[in-house]
Amino acid sequence: MKVLCVGDVVSRVGRDMLFKYVDELKYQKDIDFVIVNGENSSHGRGMTRSTYNEMKRAGADMFTMGNHVWGAKEVVHIMEKEGDVIRPLNMQGTQPGRGSVIMTAKNGTKIGIINLIGQVNMVPANSPFDAVLAEIKKIREVTPVIFVDFHAEVTSEKMAMGYFLDGKVSAMFGTHTHIQTADAKILDGGTGYITDLGMTGPIDSVLGMNKNIIIDRFVSGTQHKFEIATGKGQFCGCVFTVNDDDGKCTDIERLYIEE
Numbered sequence: 001m002k003v004l005c006v007g008d009v010v011s012r013v014g015r016d017m018l019f020k021y022v023d024e025l026k027y028q029k030d031i032d033f034v035i036v037n038g039e040n041s042s043h044g045r046g047m048t049r050s051t052y053n054e055m056k057r058a059g060a061d062m063f064t065m066g067n068h069v070w071g072a073k074e075v076v077h078i079m080e081k082e083g084d085v086i087r088p089l090n091m092q093g094t095q096p097g098r099g100s101v102i103m104t105a106k107n108g109t110k111i112g113i114i115n116l117i118g119q120v121n122m123v124p125a126n127s128p129f130d131a132v133l134a135e136i137k138k139i140r141e142v143t144p145v146i147f148v149d150f151h152a153e154v155t156s157e158k159m160a161m162g163y164f165l166d167g168k169v170s171a172m173f174g175t176h177t178h179i180q181t182a183d184a185k186i187l188d189g190g191t192g193y194i195t196d197l198g199m200t201g202p203i204d205s206v207l208g209m210n211k212n213i214i215i216d217r218f219v220s221g222t223q224h225k226f227e228i229a230t231g232k233g234q235f236c237g238c239v240f241t242v243n244d245d246d247g248k249c250t251d252i253e254r255l256y257i258e259e
């Protein structure tokens with residue numbers, strides 16, 4: 001089966017990019033399932049009902065989140081009602097939602113998706129390394145096809161997780177930095193890996209935000225409120241080909257499309 005994974009969708013420009021490319025990619029590449037990181041989809045922070053509906057119409061099958069998961073309160077209701085939005089498994093305390101889900105792809109294969117968050121330069125979280133193994137064990141009773149979105153800041157933590165998960169999951173992709181890394185590969189144990197999928201959102205921006213405000217923060221120290229950037233978009237993701245029988249990744253294709 002083929003799974004398209006799309007990195008942090010930022011606001012209107014990002015959602016428009018989904019409309020422009022997900023359907024076409026599904027057709028061109030015979031995609032069976034689409035995972036989208038939706039933590040920034042509603043004006044840069046969180047996910048509202050209308051952005052959820054839009055992205056579903058654009059072809060997303062499910063959503064992973066990150067540190068901005070609670071940016072819009074209504075996401076709690078969406079999680080409960082729809083069952084296809086997950087938040088990082090290893091968040092602290094008794095937060096709503098769940099950290100994994102098992103769904104059925106277009107070709108009938110069951111796919112498990114786990115969302116994790118890093119501990120370095122990030123919101124407080126429990127160890128993702130401790131949390132993930134038990135979750136994999138549970139999902140493996142149903143299917144060997146398992147995808148992990150590791151939402152983390154630093155490359156070292158993400159690479160360590162990739163090697164930690166090698167042979168245990170079909171693929172691990174990173175999200176959060178909004179910058180695509182050029183290291184898509186299949187690890188020795190058959191796990192597809194990329195450190196970060198990159199952002200789907202406005203090109204002419206600093207991580208999706210108005211660049212002038214961010215430059216000002218660095219130059220003069222002013223703390224003006226972030227504004228979402230507009231203009232042309234970019235689409236960042238990866239297509240993973242996975243063997244349905246043993247869950248191993250056989251091919252990985254990095255996608256970077258400019259409007």
Ligand SMILES: [Fe+2]
Nearest residue numbers: 008039040176
């Ligand atoms: Fe993000």
Ligand SMILES: [Fe+2]
Nearest residue numbers: 066067068176
């Ligand atoms: Fe994030």
